Amino acid sequence: MVRDNEKWKARKREWTTRNRQKITDNKKRYVARNIKYVNSIKAIPCADCGKEHSSFVMDFDHVSGNKEGVISQMARRPVGLEKLKKEIAKCEVVCSNCHRYRTNANKQVSVSMRSSNP
Ligand SMILES: [Zn+2]
Helix, strand or coil: CCCCHHHHHHHHHHHHHHCHHHHHHHHHHHHHHHHHHHHHHHCCCCCCCCCCCCHHHEEEEECCCCCCCCHHHHHCCCCCHHHHHHHHCCEEEEEHHHHHHHHHHHHHHHHHHHHHCC
């Protein structure tokens, strides 16, 4: 069966107009849920220094897999919880200070590897 694209688009536009408030409310609800979930994951001691900090001090350090997004940015969009969990599974939770030390150590390794392989 061939779908009448123009007719379908018009119906979608009309549905979106009728449900605009509902769509906005759902987006806000998903973002609030995502932020709450991410903060609950961050409520653990730092993997490196072992100290507990407020959620805004804690970072997700990607340690495996391909980084598909920055978790704090993903959480502020109405993405699905499964997508968020999949990205979080690639990370360790560390405080921002330890995260910087890790990142700097990785850069040092990267620089030394480049200088030994001209
Ligand atoms: Zn730390």
